[in-house]
Each structure stands twice: as C-alpha cells, then as structure tokens.
Amino acid sequence: MSGNARDGIVVNAPTRAVKGHDWDGVETDWTKASYGYGAIHFHDDDLNDACWKTDLTVTIPRDALSGAYVVAATGIDANVHDDIAFFESAKPRPKAAFVLSTFTYVAYANEHMWDMSRESKMTMAGGDVVIRKDAYWRRMARHPDLGLAVYDVHNDGSGNVHTTARAGPFSTSAQATADQFMINFLEEQLGRGGYDVVTEHDVHVQGVSMLESYDAVITGCHPEYPSRALIDAYVAYTRGGGNIMYLGGNGFYWCSTTDPARPHRMEVCKGDQGCRSIEVPAGERMHALDGQLGGLWRSRGRYAQTLFGVGPDSCGTGPGVPYKVWVPDEQAAECAWVWKGLEAYQTADSTFSLPLIVEFGFGGGASGDEMDRLDYKLGSPSNAVLLATSTGHDESFGIFNEEMMFPMVDTLGPQCDRVRSDMTYYETAAGGAVFSVGSIEWFCSLAWDNYKNTVAVITWNVLEEFLQRGKGDGMLSVTGNVGWYTD
Ligand SMILES: [Fe+2]
Known part of the structure; x- marks a missing residue:
C-alpha cells in the first residue's frame, strides 16, 4: 500500500526492506525508519511459487507410521527415474523423536555453488571443490528457472535472501542424505514405529508441544537454519526435563524466518560475518518478514553453546579425523557409560584404554565437514563435560571469521x-x-561398515541411557536470567 492510492501486489518474492534513494545510514532498521526504505529490489530470477499443476496425489493411510518416505517415479523412458521424498510426521508418540532439518533442506534447495561462473561458487581453503557432473547436475544446469538457495547470487550479482519449497527442489544439502543414515539406525535399533520423525517446520509451528512427550529428541546432522520459534522450543523442552542429542555440526547458526502465510518461503539475510557465500548490503540486514536482525544467532546473543554445550567454529573439505577421549580423570568414572562396549572394537594396533580414539568413517574419522566446539566464554554451561575432541584437521580446514x-x-x-x-x-x-x-x-561414520563401529556404539549408548532414564521433572520455577539458559 503506497498511501497514495497507487497500491499493488508483488509476486515471486522480490527482496523487501531494502534501501531507497534517500537512505543515509542514520537508521538501519526499516521497522523504525521514517524514510530511506521506499524501495523493492526485483530480480529476473526471483521465485516464490512455481505454481506447478498437480500430476499425482498420494493418499497416506491413516495408520501409516511416522517416517521418511519416497514416491518412486519412473518416466515414460524407463531410464528416467526420481525419488520424491516426503516425511510423515509424528502420530503414535513413541519415546524418541528425530527432528529432520527441513529448514536446512529448504535453505540449500537448488543451490548453485557448483556454477564456477558465479561469485558465490564453492571455494574453500585447499582450492575449489571438484564438481561431479552427474545426471542430477545436468538437470539442475538445464533448469535455471527453479529458483535459488540462500547460498546463491541473482543474475544481477546481488545475494539471494529467499528460498522456496514450491519449486520442486532437484537438489538439497548432502546432509539431507546423511540424515537417512540415522533413520536407518533408528529403524534397526528401535524397530518400525519405535521412533517418530518430526520436521523442523512442525516444531516451528507447534512449538514445544511437538517435542514434550518424548524422552529423547535427536537433531539432524546439520540444523543450521533454525527459526526463533524452533530454538525456543528446544529450550522449553530442556526446561521441561527433556534429553537432547545434538548429533551434528554448524548447527543453530543462521537466523532464519518464514512467512506465516506462506510457510514454503524462507528468508535469510546474511550479514558481514559468518561462513557464507553471499552477503546482503549494509542497511538491509533486518528481515522483511519479521523485522528482526538477520545474520548469525550468536550476533543476537543466542549462542548455540548455551543450550547444546558446543557451537560452530570451523569447516573444511578434507578428510574427517578421529576424536580422542579427553575426559578429566575425576569425571572418567561417571562418564564411563558413554564408552560401554567399545572394547569389542579393539584391534591389534589400537587399545581402548583412555585416551582412546573414536574412529572410522568418511575419509578417516567422524569429525569433519563443519565442526562445533565447547567454549565456556561463549556460554557452554559450567557443568558441561568435554568427553572427546578431534585431532589432526588438515590445511583444508579453517576457523570461521566470527571467531x-x-x-x-x-x-x-x-x-x-x-x-x-x-x-x-x-x-x-x-x-x-x-x-x-x-x-x-x-x-557418515555412523553407517560405516553396516553400523558396526565405535560411532554407532556411542550413539546407541547415549540414546539407550536417555530412554531408560526418561524425562526429568522439569524446572518448577525460573529465577534470574531467563535467557537461553538451562542450568
Ligand atoms: Fe551448511
């Protein structure tokens, strides 16, 4: 609404909350400014909803178990095949829930970092990433019309802040695939129906009520793009006595927001720090959808360490490395349950007397890609115990600039x-x-050697312990600082 009877409707999510001709840097928050923000940034590759016609409707049986499913689609040419994934959210309420990182999946949908002609191309310490040009890559390259991820630049070179689930994501993060390893592990360990799948979108909308009935809640391997409501739900869950397994890296990193009227749309305004491939201009770092500061959650004082014990610090493209057990002697006995059964993996050239190595997996060890560390100064609870730490990352790994x-x-x-x-x-x-x-x-290490490895043993030890203990009584009253604290 223009206020001058020149109203209109914008389509395909052009970038809002951007600077106009009269912006002068006095006020950088569009929600407070009386001038300087009378502009819209249109791009020829903006996309909100591809508005595809419905080709196929699948009715999910009422008694279908919660889980990850695919529609296996084969073309008229039988060589053309695709698996279209969907998630059936919680219903039977078993004791464990696996929260799929669906915000991350949407953030990465159709990303173009493989396009070496763009400024947002994938570069890392150690050089460019070698792109494997398979059938999926060719299909992405043929379809520049499917919208961009929040890692991409528009055709005019500006950073993209919107991504959408309504463009038929042909690709998503590799971490979405890795999450399937955990689903398989839960199938094997707890049986069909012994666990629930929950999406981050569910928790965002329904809050802690989506989590509170579970004795243990497990995250995906890369919950990088939480909304404030999602973080608040995790906090409320722990205050209610819940047990969390954060089994990933670079988690709870970027502020993201969705449009309540269009939950398929996501907005992420990456500012001048953080591990990123794009950056929005100064003065345009307040989200248009909720008027709150974009960028890193740590820049808003919500350090991942305060809830999860660890927070993002570094990444790299080289092979993973093992963990070394690092429990202080005086705490070794009370933490021994975490290592139970590792002796079975003792080989001629390794012993499992402390300090021991948690090994196996992609390229050599379970620590890699993106990593988080404990830091009491950044809010790790004072009673957080350092159980193990990774050693020997090569020169392809580097610290994040905000560190x-x-x-x-x-x-x-x-x-x-x-x-x-x-x-x-x-x-x-x-x-x-x-x-x-x-x-x-x-x-990635969890699934190594058909789940017969030290990472699988530790993962099960912790999950089994949490399920046996059940939830705690919860906090009867909250005094003092009611920020993001649980201890
Ligand atoms: Fe990421």
Whole structure:
C-alpha cells in the first residue's frame, strides 16, 4: 500500500526492506525508519511459487507410521527415474523423536555453488571443490528457472535472501542424505514405529508441544537454519526435563524466518560475518518478514553453546579425523557409560584404554565437514563435560571469521587449536541432559561398515541411557536470567 492510492501486489518474492534513494545510514532498521526504505529490489530470477499443476496425489493411510518416505517415479523412458521424498510426521508418540532439518533442506534447495561462473561458487581453503557432473547436475544446469538457495547470487550479482519449497527442489544439502543414515539406525535399533520423525517446520509451528512427550529428541546432522520459534522450543523442552542429542555440526547458526502465510518461503539475510557465500548490503540486514536482525544467532546473543554445550567454529573439505577421549580423570568414572562396549572394537594396533580414539568413517574419522566446539566464554554451561575432541584437521580446514578479532593469521587446522569438534555432555537442573558431537560427519561414520563401529556404539549408548532414564521433572520455577539458559 503506497498511501497514495497507487497500491499493488508483488509476486515471486522480490527482496523487501531494502534501501531507497534517500537512505543515509542514520537508521538501519526499516521497522523504525521514517524514510530511506521506499524501495523493492526485483530480480529476473526471483521465485516464490512455481505454481506447478498437480500430476499425482498420494493418499497416506491413516495408520501409516511416522517416517521418511519416497514416491518412486519412473518416466515414460524407463531410464528416467526420481525419488520424491516426503516425511510423515509424528502420530503414535513413541519415546524418541528425530527432528529432520527441513529448514536446512529448504535453505540449500537448488543451490548453485557448483556454477564456477558465479561469485558465490564453492571455494574453500585447499582450492575449489571438484564438481561431479552427474545426471542430477545436468538437470539442475538445464533448469535455471527453479529458483535459488540462500547460498546463491541473482543474475544481477546481488545475494539471494529467499528460498522456496514450491519449486520442486532437484537438489538439497548432502546432509539431507546423511540424515537417512540415522533413520536407518533408528529403524534397526528401535524397530518400525519405535521412533517418530518430526520436521523442523512442525516444531516451528507447534512449538514445544511437538517435542514434550518424548524422552529423547535427536537433531539432524546439520540444523543450521533454525527459526526463533524452533530454538525456543528446544529450550522449553530442556526446561521441561527433556534429553537432547545434538548429533551434528554448524548447527543453530543462521537466523532464519518464514512467512506465516506462506510457510514454503524462507528468508535469510546474511550479514558481514559468518561462513557464507553471499552477503546482503549494509542497511538491509533486518528481515522483511519479521523485522528482526538477520545474520548469525550468536550476533543476537543466542549462542548455540548455551543450550547444546558446543557451537560452530570451523569447516573444511578434507578428510574427517578421529576424536580422542579427553575426559578429566575425576569425571572418567561417571562418564564411563558413554564408552560401554567399545572394547569389542579393539584391534591389534589400537587399545581402548583412555585416551582412546573414536574412529572410522568418511575419509578417516567422524569429525569433519563443519565442526562445533565447547567454549565456556561463549556460554557452554559450567557443568558441561568435554568427553572427546578431534585431532589432526588438515590445511583444508579453517576457523570461521566470527571467531577471530585481530588480523586473521594461524587460522588453518594444523595451526589453530580451535579448529575441532568437541563431544560434550551435561545434565540440566530440570533433570534432563544434553549430549553433543559437534560434527556434520558423525552420521557418515555412523553407517560405516553396516553400523558396526565405535560411532554407532556411542550413539546407541547415549540414546539407550536417555530412554531408560526418561524425562526429568522439569524446572518448577525460573529465577534470574531467563535467557537461553538451562542450568
Ligand atoms: Fe551448511
């Protein structure tokens, strides 16, 4: 509404809350400004809803179990095949829930970092990433009309802030695939119907009521794009005595927001710090959808460490490395249940007397891709125990820029002791507990050798313990700081 009877409707989600001709830097929050924001940034590749016609309707049986499903589609040409994934959310209420990182899946939908002609191309310490040009890559390359991820630049070179689930994502994050390893593990360990699948979108809309009946809640391997409502639900769940397993890396990192009227749409305004491939201009870092600051959650004071014990610090493209057990002697006995059964994996050239190595997996170890570490100064609870830490990341791994102050030297794996994954554990005052591993590659190692490995043993030890204990009594009253604290 223009206020001058020149009203209109915008389609395909052009970028809003952008600077106009009269912006002067006095007010950088469009919700407070009386001038300077009278503009819309249109792009020829904006997309909100591809408005595809319905080709196929699938009726889910009422008694279908919660889980991950696919519609297997074969073309008229039998060589053309696609699996269209969907998730049947919780119904029977077993004791464990696996929260699929659907915000991450949408954030990465149809990303173009493989396009080496764009500024947002995938580059890392160690050089460009080699792109495998398979059938999926060719299909993406043929379809520039399917919209962009929040890693991409528009055709005019500006960073993209919107992504949509209504464009038929042909590709999503590799971590979506890794999450399937965990689903398979839960199928094997708890049986069909022994666990529920929940999506981040469900928790965003329904809040803690979506989680509170579970004794244990497990995250995906890369919950990078939580909304505020999602984080609040995790906090409320732990205050209610819940047990969380954060089995990923680079989690709870970017602020994201969705449009209540169009939940398929997501907005992420990446600012001037964080591990990113795009950046929106200064003065355009307040989300248009909710008027709140975009960028890193840590820039809004909501450090991942305060709830999960660890928070994002580094990433790399090289092979994963093992963890080394690091429990202080005085806490070794009370943490021994985490390592139960690892002796079976003792080989001639390794012993499992402490300190031991948690090994196996993609490229050599369970810590890799993107990692999180414990830091009491950034809010890790004072009772969080460092169980294990990764060692030996190579030069392809580097620290995130928000972790550094003075000019960035000694930033790579071999020189920087903050480039690491920490495995942490703490118990909450509400009677629950939080276990974290701080690595995206945990799930890749989980499935190694058909789930016969140390990572699978530890994962089961913690899940079994949480299910046996059940939820705590919860916090009867909250005093003092009511921020993002659980202890
Ligand atoms: Fe990511």
